[in-house]
Amino acid sequence: MTAPDQIVIGIDVGSTTVKMTVVDPGTKEILWSKYLRHETRQPEMTRDMLREIHEAFPAITKDRIRVFITGSGGSPIAPQIGAKFVQEVNAVTMAVEKLHPDVGSVIELGGQDAKIIMFKQNNETGDKTAQTSMNDKCASGTGATIDKCVLKVGMPREDVPNLKFDPTKLHHVAAKCGVFAETDIVNLVKSGIPRNEIMNSLADAIVSQNLAVLTRGNTLKSKVLLLGGPNTYLPFLQECWRLRIPEAWAERGYEYDKTRPIEELIFVPKNSDLYAAYGAVLFGLYEPESVGRYRGLEPLEEFIQHGRKSKLGESAGPGLVETPAQRDAFAEKYRTPDYADAVLESGVTYRGVIGLDGGSTSSKCVFIDENENILKKVYTLSKGNPIQDMKDMFAEMRTWATDQGATLEVTGFGVTGYAGDVLERSLGADANIVETVAHMMSAKRWFPSVDVICDI
Numbered sequence: 459m460t461a462p463d464q465i466v467i468g469i470d471v472g473s474t475t476v477k478m479t480v481v482d483p484g485t486k487e488i489l490w491s492k493y494l495r496h497e498t499r500q501p502e503m504t505r506d507m508l509r510e511i512h513e514a515f516p517a518i519t520k521d522r523i524r525v526f527i528t529g530s531g532g533s534p535i536a537p538q539i540g541a542k543f544v545q546e547v548n549a550v551t552m553a554v555e556k557l558h559p560d561v562g563s564v565i566e567l568g569g570q571d572a573k574i575i576m577f578k579q580n581n582e583t584g585d586k587t588a589q590t591s592m593n594d595k596c597a598s599g600t601g602a603t604i605d606k607c608v609l610k611v612g613m614p615r616e617d618v619p620n621l622k623f624d625p626t627k628l629h630h631v632a633a634k635c636g637v638f639a640e641t642d643i644v645n646l647v648k649s650g651i652p653r654n655e656i657m658n659s660l661a662d663a664i665v666s667q668n669l670a671v672l673t674r675g676n677t678l679k680s681k682v683l684l685l686g687g688p689n690t691y692l693p694f695l696q697e698c699w700r701l702r703i704p705e706a707w708a709e710r711g712y713e714y715d716k717t718r719p720i721e722e723l724i725f726v727p728k729n730s731d732l733y734a735a736y737g738a739v740l741f742g743l744y745e746p747e748s749v750g751r752y753r754g755l756e757p758l759e760e761f762i763q764h765g766r767k768s769k770l771g772e773s774a775g776p777g778l779v780e781t782p783a784q785r786d787a788f789a790e791k792y793r794t795p796d797y798a799d800a801v802l803e804s805g806v807t808y809r810g811v812i813g814l815d816g817g818s819t820s821s822k823c824v825f826i827d828e829n830e831n832i833l834k835k836v837y838t839l840s841k842g843n844p845i846q847d848m849k850d851m852f853a854e855m856r857t858w859a860t861d862q863g864a865t866l867e868v869t870g871f872g873v874t875g876y877a878g879d880v881l882e883r884s885l886g887a888d889a890n891i892v893e894t895v896a897h898m899m900s901a902k903r904w905f906p907s908v909d910v911i912c913d914i
Contacts, residue, residue: 474569526742540753553737562679633663804863816877844877
């Protein structure tokens with residue numbers, strides 16, 4: 459294949475990833491592409507990927523390059539590199555119309571937004587119009603919610619793409635709000651529900667939420683294209699779409715070709731994660747040659763080093779303190795008191811009570827003697843199984859005592875937190891109290907004059 463003498467770069471700077479394509483303007487063929495998480499370093503990741511493009515196409519000078527950019531993070535970067543900004547829905551629509559003109563609907567899930575595009579054809583003129591519905595105000599039903607819930611469940615990220623969707627064991631997850639979804643996920647984790655069931659429940663909630671809300675009462679039309687990172691890299695999410703969309707079609711009496719495999723009617727196309735970036739190029743090719751002229755990396759480097767700081771400085775308020783001495787005095791006044799586990803006497807038996815807080819991301823355990831002195835406390839990040847967390851903390855507490863030749867005699871056991879019910883049932887706890895009450899009782903014990911308790 460003859461190397462082109464000029465190229466067009468399409469960039470999609472999203473909330474969690476950067477996608478880039480290099481396109482031959484003559485053939486509209488994708489010559490190079492990449493998809494990477496930017497870890498909140500959008501300009502830096504854009505710069506690094508542009509450097510890779512320079513290395514891949516060393517014979518093409520910057521005056522032979524045009525660049526078009528889209529995505530939620532594209533606007534601040536566009537002027538630095540000379541790019542023309544393209545609205546994301548327009549970019550995706552152009553890519554779909556170019557690559558799949560027979561598609562009736564598009565569902566794209568991004569890092570922090572979701573969109574549905576439905577095409578309608580005028581029977582008289584044959585022209586197609588695109589009806590778009592987008593959720594960009596809340597991260598519910600998007601990749602960000604999935605990412606956070608993967609962490610809550612404690613599932614290694616590399617294991618998630620291997621999940622299979624099983625609709626026979628689903629649990630309630632509120633997908634209307636990302637925070638509520640996380641809360642439900644935590645409750646399921648602390649109740650000992652298996653990880654795969656929790657992730658399948660999340661997928662079903664996301665699919666059902668988007669079908670109910672983003673369609674705005676309309677019916678998706680076959681064929682349905684699944685785009686975006688979550689739809690591309692999570693097969694169990696694809697399987698859920700292929701189950702729920704035909705159910706919606708059946709409920710609404712929508713006729714579709716049942717002789718074709720559902721995988722052909724609801725499918726993930728090649729380069730499904732690059733459609734916005736590629737569509738930005740297609741949009742840009744209709745612009746005059748003078749639009750989108752690449753400026754090179756130097757202005758972007760300057761923006762990374764100095765531009766963002768000066769921009770923030772224009773709107774930043776005054777500091778919280780004026781001098782280092784004021785800062786140090788504040789830190790000392792509110793410093794957390796030092797704590798050390800008690801030193802035990804060998805051969806002595808210590809009687810006391812254990813309190814355990816099974817929280818959403820961590821578990822805490824404390825041993826208090828009969829005089830209400832804290833002798834030992836244990837803090838551990840949750841591994842997704844409250845029973846195992848409890849065993850590990852109890853083992854650490856016993857080792858602490860036996861290593862000193864002492865013995866612990868537990869006369870009572872109280873629990874609180876998300877996992878309180880599970881721990882009460884599994885251990886027969888003497889007390890299971892609401893977390894806010896537990897906070898209040900501790901605060902009143904140590905700070906009798908307390909007025910307000912703030913727990914985050």
